Amino acid sequence: MDTVDASAHYSQSVDEKPSLLVLILDTNPYAWSTLSATLPLERALASILIFLNVHMAFSHANRVAVIASHTRSARFLYPTTTSTTTAAGGSGGSEDPFRDANKYRQFRLIEDQVQASFAELMRQTTASELVDAKETMMAGALGLALGYVNRLVRVDDSGGVVGGKDGAVGEVTSMNARILVVSVSGDLAEQYVPVMNSIFAAQRKKIPIDICKVAGETVFLQQASDTTRGIYMQLEHPESLLQYLMMCFIPDTATRRHLVPPTQVNVDFRAACFCHKNVVDIGFVCSICLSIFCTPPEGAICTTCNTKLDISALGNFGGKPAVVLTKKKKTKKLKQSKATSFSNEASATSTPGTPAS
Amino acid sequence: MADSDEDYIATDDEEIGAHNISKSGRHRGAGGAAATGGSGARSKNGSKPGGGAQKRERWEDIKRSWDNVVEGEDGSLSSTVAGLLEAGKRKRLLKDTTPLQRGIIRHLILILDLSSAMMEKDFRPTRYLLSLRYACDFVREYFEQNPISQLGVLGMRDGLAVRISDLSGNPVDHIEAIGKLRLDEGKGAPSLQNALEMSRAALFHAPSHGTREVVIVFGALLSSDPGDIHQTISHLVEDKIRVSVVGLSAQVAVCRELCKRTNAGDEGVYGVALDDKHFRELLLDTTIPPVTRSAKMSASSLLMMGFPSRMVEKTASLCACHSTLTKGGYLCSRCSTKVCALPMECPACGLTLILSTHLARSYHHLFPLKNWVEVPWKAASKSTHCYACQIPFPHPPAKPEELSAPAKTATGTSVSSRYACTICHNHFCIDCDVFCHETLYNCPACQSSVPKGRISNGARGRSDPMEVG
Numbered sequence: 001m002d003t004v005d006a007s008a009h010y011s012q013s014v015d016e017k018p019s020l021l022v023l024i025l026d027t028n029p030y031a032w033s034t035l036s037a038t039l040p041l042e043r044a045l046a047s048i049l050i051f052l053n054v055h056m057a058f059s060h061a062n063r064v065a066v067i068a069s070h071t072r073s074a075r076f077l078y079p080t081t082t083s084t085t086t087a088a089g090g091s092g093g094s095e096d097p098f099r100d101a102n103k104y105r106q107f108r109l110i111e112d113q114v115q116a117s118f119a120e121l122m123r124q125t126t127a128s129e130l131v132d133a134k135e136t137m138m139a140g141a142l143g144l145a146l147g148y149v150n151r152l153v154r155v156d157d158s159g160g161v162v163g164g165k166d167g168a169v170g171e172v173t174s175m176n177a178r179i180l181v182v183s184v185s186g187d188l189a190e191q192y193v194p195v196m197n198s199i200f201a202a203q204r205k206k207i208p209i210d211i212c213k214v215a216g217e218t219v220f221l222q223q224a225s226d227t228t229r230g231i232y233m234q235l236e237h238p239e240s241l242l243q244y245l246m247m248c249f250i251p252d253t254a255t256r257r258h259l260v261p262p263t264q265v266n267v268d269f270r271a272a273c274f275c276h277k278n279v280v281d282i283g284f285v286c287s288i289c290l291s292i293f294c295t296p297p298e299g300a301i302c303t304t305c306n307t308k309l310d311i312s313a314l315g316n317f318g319g320k321p322a323v324v325l326t327k328k329k330k331t332k333k334l335k336q337s338k339a340t341s342f343s344n345e346a347s348a349t350s351t352p353g354t355p356a357s
Numbered sequence: 358m359a360d361s362d363e364d365y366i367a368t369d370d371e372e373i374g375a376h377n378i379s380k381s382g383r384h385r386g387a388g389g390a391a392a393t394g395g396s397g398a399r400s401k402n403g404s405k406p407g408g409g410a411q412k413r414e415r416w417e418d419i420k421r422s423w424d425n426v427v428e429g430e431d432g433s434l435s436s437t438v439a440g441l442l443e444a445g446k447r448k449r450l451l452k453d454t455t456p457l458q459r460g461i462i463r464h465l466i467l468i469l470d471l472s473s474a475m476m477e478k479d480f481r482p483t484r485y486l487l488s489l490r491y492a493c494d495f496v497r498e499y500f501e502q503n504p505i506s507q508l509g510v511l512g513m514r515d516g517l518a519v520r521i522s523d524l525s526g527n528p529v530d531h532i533e534a535i536g537k538l539r540l541d542e543g544k545g546a547p548s549l550q551n552a553l554e555m556s557r558a559a560l561f562h563a564p565s566h567g568t569r570e571v572v573i574v575f576g577a578l579l580s581s582d583p584g585d586i587h588q589t590i591s592h593l594v595e596d597k598i599r600v601s602v603v604g605l606s607a608q609v610a611v612c613r614e615l616c617k618r619t620n621a622g623d624e625g626v627y628g629v630a631l632d633d634k635h636f637r638e639l640l641l642d643t644t645i646p647p648v649t650r651s652a653k654m655s656a657s658s659l660l661m662m663g664f665p666s667r668m669v670e671k672t673a674s675l676c677a678c679h680s681t682l683t684k685g686g687y688l689c690s691r692c693s694t695k696v697c698a699l700p701m702e703c704p705a706c707g708l709t710l711i712l713s714t715h716l717a718r719s720y721h722h723l724f725p726l727k728n729w730v731e732v733p734w735k736a737a738s739k740s741t742h743c744y745a746c747q748i749p750f751p752h753p754p755a756k757p758e759e760l761s762a763p764a765k766t767a768t769g770t771s772v773s774s775r776y777a778c779t780i781c782h783n784h785f786c787i788d789c790d791v792f793c794h795e796t797l798y799n800c801p802a803c804q805s806s807v808p809k810g811r812i813s814n815g816a817r818g819r820s821d822p823m824e825v826g
Binding site for chain 1: 565567656657658659661663665667690691714718720723724745746747786788792796798805806
């Protein structure tokens, strides 16, 4: 079907696989309300629906999925399970959505379902639960997205990929998948480990995670796009969301090889210590549980796993410099001060691997 | 037919070779080596020494794959085949998920057999080429799972231990070095003792907070050693080096003892590959960080590490690690030396430089995801679709007697094709079960809802009706 226009003659069809787009929409009402002057959520949703239609228009085999990352839950907006589909049909009103002659059926289907389940989601959100709900379930949304991608992308439904599981050389997939996150709120510290696990899973499956950052600041998502080689875009003018989506996020993974996609140059990889949440350049890491500390913990006992740690290998870092006492008593004062300054220097340059003598 | 003839001759040659060695007396401990080779050959012939007489050996039970397949009600095999596949996936999945202290910072030597025994073709194309390919996979997987660990590769050929790549943390170096071996072929007899002594020397400087491990891919049934290998094993035990072996032909007594003694009596780390898939599984299983058995095995210590930020330059400059021109890289947090890739030890001041993501990569070993449980039909009606991938589940059967069937079928799969997370009680399909436990290490449902204590009435919407009891 796709090669019907004979373009296959000159464009070597290297990668004619259909593509799957999983869009994660951060629907935190707080964050969107701060944006209401420039980009209300309804307008953003309308832009996103157009964007999804464009994606679908590229090839009849393209697929989309939309996941809402809400304040206290993450769930599919499209495709939804049967119960919500019937609800969508009901809310669609008098006309049968499948028989509208003026619209491509796929477009119609997606639009109706997304809007219906979105309305349902908003209806279930009561003011009382929004109290103090600054978070968004990004880790869960990423998990759902990856699970969905994992099913759709697999070559063989019987699961028998010859040559073993992931990481095998020349693993073929039936679709190119990518995840696009439209994010408006900030990071959640307690989601660090699950978000990181999702990022590594995406990296192993070679699924790029694109970030469309409408507002807020998040280090996790920056790392996500950097690790998975996705696009990172911080919107300067949120009101023109559609244009950003169309210009930056529409090319699929096969096309991107020929383009220079926008990425984040400076990604913050520094770690925050577990003890004071300080951002550190040089930290101390427990060899058992990999907790990060800004200074050696008190009594050399790891606060996370309660292990007695051996700090002798640190080469007396931060401690008093060792003073070499000289034997000659006459010139003691002078020599001592010299020795002090010398050993100070030595301990500063000593490496963690070699114990300073 | 020609192939099998050739194979037979090859094994014959090997045995003759082993005897020759013992006769010639070139090596002092050759008698012991020949004995080990002999024991392997003996068990291959089926005449066992007294101890194993009661127990039937694996090869005596003939397994016919077509016995497992039963025709379904509709006369086709598809349902049975699907069930078998599911059982296979489930079997692979069920592991012990108790959080254990593991040696996250590892120092491992991979020893490849490059002897003439590897030229056999029982693994396609040859044992030699297949083991090289899997060794590359191993290196990749090892650094995925253990980003702050070190790896070195050795080879055994012509009775010598050959250094293939030094202990380092860069997967590219190892893969390149292993790739170069492709042009070569297996030669001579392997020497376990030489290889073990060399790896002992290589691991001598490994710091006490890390693990010291050796993984051997062993294709031959003999080891031609210059001395007493049992002494070497004792030295390994003293040095707290653990050895695991993946055998390719048959079990060899000395390997068994080697594994047993260096792993505190645990023989589970010695496996003999049945086919290429099993070989890969056995080898890649060793990429999971080992459990710390006693406090003596590894000392805990506090490590100083640098977390550099990436910088981008207008003009290219030389990096300190490879002396190549690069635009951008990382500056050592202590001495501002430029390195081009992480993790790395700063070439100037020796500080370990890593990204916070490298540490995060190891967290899933420390907080494993619990196994999910099978769902009986009674509880199955609560879900119609897999929570993560939205695949529809089969409907509960109409007959009441089927409804009361136990949750776990004879093959270990769930009777309702549903698997439930024990914490959030949501249902998943087998594929998502495998994916979540082997790749994602999260439960998507637990992550997409707020823990119960914080929920006000009905806040979870759709996930509510899925809760069990």
